[in-house]
Amino acid sequence: MHSRSFIQEQIAPYQQSLANHLVTAVIILNGDLAIVYANPAAEALLNKSLYRLYSTDSEVIFANTSITTARLEQLLATGQEFTDSDIMVELSPNHRFTAEITASSVEFKKTPHVLLELKQIDQQKQISLEVFQHQQWLAARDLIKGLAHEIKNPLGGLRGAAQLLSKEVNNDQQEYTSMIIEQADRLTNLVDRLLGPNQLPQIQAQNIHGILEKVCKLVSYSNEKNIHLLRDYDPSIPAVECDQEKLQQAVLNIVNNAIQAIDEGNTITLKTRIASNKTIYGKRIKLAVHISIIDNGPGIPSEIQDTLFYPMVSGRSNGTGLGLSISQTLINQHQGKLSCHSIPGHTEFTILLPLKQQALKQQPLPQALLSQENKL
Ligand SMILES: Nc1ncnc2c1ncn2[C@@H]1O[C@H](COP(=O)(O)OP(=O)(O)OP(=O)(O)O)[C@@H](O)[C@H]1O
Ligand SMILES: [Mg+2]
The missing domain is CATH 3.30.450.20 (PAS domain)
Structure with missing residues (x-):
């Protein structure tokens, strides 16, 4: 003692x-x-x-x-x-x-x-809010998917019947059957988008900057607004395990939205960084790739900010409101997260993709790709 x-x-x-x-x-x-x-x-x-x-x-x-x-x-x-x-x-x-x-x-x-x-308690609050919003998003997406599935089945029958009918009716009446077929095809297209990506990702090690460059090339074909594209890449980012097509589609949807939102001559910045100690829906991630798509447009309308990633939420009169929901699904298929922070003059979409804890090998990019400003 x-x-x-x-x-x-x-x-x-x-x-x-x-x-x-x-x-x-x-x-x-x-x-x-x-x-x-x-x-x-x-x-x-x-x-x-x-x-x-x-x-x-x-x-x-x-x-x-x-x-x-x-x-x-x-x-x-x-x-x-x-x-x-x-x-x-x-x-x-x-x-x-x-x-x-x-x-x-x-x-x-x-x-x-x-x-x-x-x-x-800010951080915990933020994490639980994120988990809650993700659950809500999953529920909304499943509801829409279920509905789309139910519409798709009879739609096939409707189109088939119209096709059979077109053989029975005279030339004048064919106009009506073609109209049914055309509209059924349009609806099938929409329903397919509502159902979202249905294939499992084909995962391979990819150069993330190669994917971003492909997106730039795709949008450059119709750059009517003379938009400036700024690249701010971290060349030390190693190859990322992902599905090239799916990631490209996810980024393309976001870039297209930015192009639609901003005025003539404005700027979109594509930025890549390595991030450490992040949380993705409550799960701690040691190392991640951080891709930001930033524009200096008017910002996301405040009334849709909370439900931005839900299917069928759109601020555009001719928008279907599916682009961001599809991007979110595609990023989620990579165990990643898509989020957004927007104020007038600065809208930033962030894709976080978990990175396997591997040696960060140098992957130098051609000098021309780094921190340069290009017209799209
Ligand atoms: N960079 C941005 N700046 C301002 N608003 C944006 C931006 N990105 C998205 N939005 C708003 O978010 C809404 C939802 O985008 P989303 O891509 O999901 O659907 P959409 O563009 O309306 O239709 P779709 O992509 O299906 O053709 C847009 O309608 C727009 O109002
Ligand atoms: Mg869109």
């Missing part, structure tokens, strides 16, 4: 460095509710060093939140601790975060202090 003083001596170094290694932000306020200590996690969260935070009034940090001076004073007086979740701390218009905050009373130098523990 060790003596109490021996154990205290042994644990002192751990106690001293503990706060430095915590992921939870810890702040200590004195009796006047001014900051007297912030651990490194708190410094990172508040984006200020302890030297700059020292003596700052708690009211400055927690303005307009439920962590009020009155509640903290009451805590000092009664020792009654409390936890508030979902507190939005706004330090400046560009620096805000949501946190769960626990406040308790501790005694230092024989005077009561306030111990605040802040756990940032």
Whole structure:
């Protein structure tokens, strides 16, 4: 059995460095509710060093939140601790975060202090929102697919019957049967798009920049708007295991949308990067390829931003609203994710494709492809 003083001596170094290694932000306020200590996690969260935070009034940090001076004073007086979740701390218009905050009373130098523990929850919230939206998207897509399937079957019969009928009727009446056949074909086309890609991807190691260049070439054939295309490629990206055709189709749909949205002479940027520690529908991915398709057009209409990837959501009068839903399916078939961030003047679609943890071999591209500006 060790003596109490021996154990205290042994644990002192751990106690001293503990706060430095915590992921939870810890702040200590004195009796006047001014900051007297912030651990490194708190410094990172508040984006200020302890030297700059020292003596700052708690009211400055927690303005307009439920962590009020009155509640903290009451805590000092009664020792009654409390936890508030979902507190939005706004330090400046560009620096805000949501946190769960626990406040308790501790005694230092024989005077009561306030111990605040802040756990940032933005990231978890973002992940659960993403998982939720993905489930909703899957449900909407399955519903549409089911419906499309039901339409497709009788459509075949309808077309066949019209064909048989056309042999029975005279030349004048053939106009009607051809009309039925034509419209049935149009509907079949639409239904096929509604059903989405139905083949499994043919996975092979591909040069991602080769695929992007193919897309550029395809859209260049009809560049009526004189659009500028900027490439910002990371040449060190290794070969990616993917289905060339499917990935090309996914990117093409996004680029076509951008072309339709932007004005004459505007810019589309294709950017590639390696990204680490990303999450794809809640699953942690160590290494990924990040492809961005950025345009400086008017942005996605706000009313469709939340449902952008759902089938049949369109902001264009002649759009079927299937392009992005199909792109999402194609990217999902590669265990990847397609997302979008859009404000007027900057719309960015991001494709994340998981990369096998392999040596990042140099794959130098022809110099002409790197960070250059081209007309489409
Ligand atoms: N880069 C962009 N800038 C502005 N709006 C966009 C952009 N990309 C997509 N959108 C909006 O998102 C909507 C949905 O796009 P999506 O490709 O799914 O369907 P669509 O283009 O309307 O029809 P389809 O592709 O099936 O012919 C578009 O109608 C458009 O309103
Ligand atoms: Mg489209």
